[in-house]
Amino acid sequence: MRVPGQVWLSGSRRFWQAVPAGVLLAVAWVLLAGRPALGELSIDITRGVVEPLPVAVVEFAGTQANEREYGRDVARVIAANLERSGLFQPVNPAAFIQREVPLDATPRFGDWRVINAQALVHGRVMLQADGRLQADFRLWDVFAERQMAGFTFVTDPRNWRRVAHIISDAVYKRITGEDGYFDTRIVYVAESGPRDNRVKRLAIMDQDGENHRFLTDGSDLVLTPRFSPTLQEITYLSFHRGRPQVFIYNIDTGRQESIGDFDGLSFAPRFSPDGTRLVMSLSREGNSDIYAMDLRTRQLRRLTAGTGIDTSPSYAPDGRQIVFNSDRGGSQQIYLMDADGGNVRRISFGQGRYATPVWSPRGDLIAFTRMHQGRFFIGVMRPDGSGERLLAEGFRVEGPTWAPNGRVLMYFDEEPTRAGGSGRSRLVSIDLTGRNKREVPTPTDASDPAWSPLIP
Amino acid sequence: MRLSSIAALAAAVLLVVGCQTPPERSGAAAGSGAAAGGAGVSGRGATDGVDRMAGTLSEQLAQVGDRVFFAFDQYALTPEARGTIEGQAALLSRHSGITVRIEGHADERGTREYNLALGDRRAHAVKDYMVALGISPGRITTTSYGSERPAVLGSNEQAWAQNRRAVTVVFTDRVGS
Structure with missing residues (x-):
């Protein structure tokens, strides 16, 4: 069964609690994905897409009823992922002329051209004798009549959503030339109750809102969770015994551990890109x-000094610099420093106050919250402070977090407080062009999202 | 748990401040007039037990004012705030057995992490002045709730002005002199 170029993945599986240890996820690349060649079907996502690319996602074939059920579900999740990206427009299956596409046959391209599907995704699901699920997929350029990608997975059937996300990422990468972000999770703060006695719990879910679960019970107020690059841990703030302290939550074990009892408060934690350090604020x-x-x-190593408030630090992806928030100049602005605390310089110079800088995983941009004339904005700027662009605005929009490909942000949007203490707070994703803005579904009010890296 | 019940007691008791402090919505505070035993202590009993002492001290704290207010994005004490803290310090010097916790807060017009730092600064501004007035720093602890626990619900200047505050809470009560 092993084919040349096959890649065995096992390290990330502990992240998925439903999957027992020892089940391997195998991926065989039939055609290597990569940057689209000249003249191929492609999307330049840096320009923003006014007309999303029409893509047909056909239910994956299967011989048994339960295989066909998986096939329908996998296709549905892929289509939803691609649609949500704003770059693709799934063609309504009711319009399909060729209802089923056999895995190893060439599609009837004319049937797909006539309904203007430019890309075609199809595949097959088989349940093996050992109970594992095998999924094959193909991506076709309909107008060039050429196969663009295809591969095979073998995994535990309970992993079927992940299979759909990995296929979605492959389609996204093959057509845009950028890594996808569908095989990821979101950790955030689930909120309930009136605003003066808000209950806040850590919660985790897939990027599309599925597989949702609460991590803490709400007995302690929690804020600002952030993923470790290794995915197994989350650092966050907890008001354990009424005092803000930085904690680490282990996703495997559910264990919550204080990183130390300091004289004053500890808050605003974030992992270094290699996961060996935390950077945070301590107040003394x-x-x-x-x-x-x-x-x-x-x-502990102290990186800033002086009487100003220095907080919200975030490492550059190479770990060499830290961007942070300080009011040392009289109002909140964004500053850069070297990782050892040297060479401090201010990079934000617009009107109003700037806060919560977060370095893109690509390194090219810093996302931030800006406050000006009673409004809040989410924006991005280059690390030298140039090229500032505001992407979203609201009564209180705050706390951007990057998708691992550095092309999409998520933040929270809080309404004004209404009589009785209500007022919605929700998660929103937006792409860097600002055109594709979506509410992220959560079971309760939500804030402080953090996007995981791609699951390895 | 002990802390929160004391905080609730303080909140209940402090209603006597009246127009300056609109009723808190949390727990025992709602509807309980003045310093009646709504928070579970033996209110205006005849005995001089510890519980009664706690009530008495919180009442006295309420009379001098348990909280001070700040301008937007500021932690400097106003003359009014200084007056309130002077009253608190006088009370603390009369009852050397009590310790207090100062809780700093910010309004919702700022980002979460900065607000935690700002609330912390405000709590320390109160503590520093109390220490300057002769209160031992060992009797004062501080914390910050940032914008997580507004005293007044609402997204308007009036509510924000009440929420930019530092509240002095009787933390432990031993029978003092």
């Missing part, structure tokens, strides 16, 4: 400064 005698902690030795 009312003065907040930024510190880095070596997670192995628990040694």
Whole structure:
């Protein structure tokens, strides 16, 4: 069964609690995905898409009823992912002329051209004798009549959603030339109750809102969760015993651990890109400064000094610089420093206050929250402070987090407080062009989203 | 748990401040007039037990004012705030057995992490002034709730002005002198 170029993935599986250890997910690349060649079907996502690319996603074939059921579900999840990206428009299956596409046959391209499907995704699901699910998929350029990608997975059937997300990522990458972001999760703060006695719980879900579960019970107020690059841990703030303290939550074990009992408050934690350190604010005698902690030795290193509020630090993806928020100049602005605290310089110069800078995983942009004339904005700028663009605005929009491909942001949007203390708070995703803005479904009110890296 | 019940007691008791402090919505505070035993302590009993002492101290704290207010994005104490803290300090110097916790808060017009730092600064501004007035720093702890626990619900200037605050809460009560 093993084919040349086959890749065995196992390291990430512990992340998925439903999947027992020892089940391997196999991926065989039939055609290598890569940047589209000249003249191929492609989308330049840097320009923003006014007309999404029409794509037909056919139910994956199967011989048994339960295989066909998986096939329908996989196709549905792929189509929903592609649609939500704003770059693709799935063609309504009711319009399909060729209802079934056998895995190893060439599609009847004329049937797809006539309904203006430019790309075609189809595949097959088989349940093997050992109970594992085998999924094959193909991506075709309908007008060029050429296969663009295809591969095979073998995995536990309970992983079927992940299979659909990985296929979605492959389609996205083959056509846009950029990595996808569908095989990811979101950790966030689930909110309930009136605003003066809000109950806040950590919750985690797939990027499309599925597989939702609560991680904490709400007995302690929690804020600002952020993923470790290794995915197994989340760092966050908890008001355990009434004092803000940084904690680490282990997703495998459910264990919550304080990183240390400091004299003052500890808050605004974020992992370094290699996962070996935390950078955060510690306040001593009312003065907040930024510190880095070596997670192995628990040694603290102070990176900023002075009387200003220094907070919301975020590493560059190469780990060499840190962007942070400071009011040392009189109002909240965004500053850069080297990872050892040297070479500090201000990069935000627009009107109003700037906060919550977050470095893109691509390194090319910094996302931030800006406050001006009573309104909040989500924006991006280059690391030298140039090229500022505002993407979203609201009464209180805050806390952008990057999809791992650096092309999509998620943030929260909080309504004004109404009589009785209600007022919705929800998660919103937006692409860098600002054109594709979507509410992210959550079972309760939501805030402080953090996007995971791609699951390896 | 002990902390929150004391906080609730303080909230209940502090209703006597009246127009300056609109009723808190949380727990025991709602509807309980003045310092009646709504929060579970033996209110205006005749005995001089510890519970009664707690009530008495919180009442006295309420009379001098348990909270001070700040301008937008500021932590400097106003003359009015100084007056209130002077009253609190006088009370603390009369009852050397009590310790207090100062809880700093911010309004919702700022980002979460910055608001935590700002609330912390405000709590320390109160603490520093109390220490300057002769109260031992060992009797004062501080925390910050950022914008997580508004005192007044609403997205308007009036509510925000009430929420930019530092509240002094009787933290532990031993029978003092």
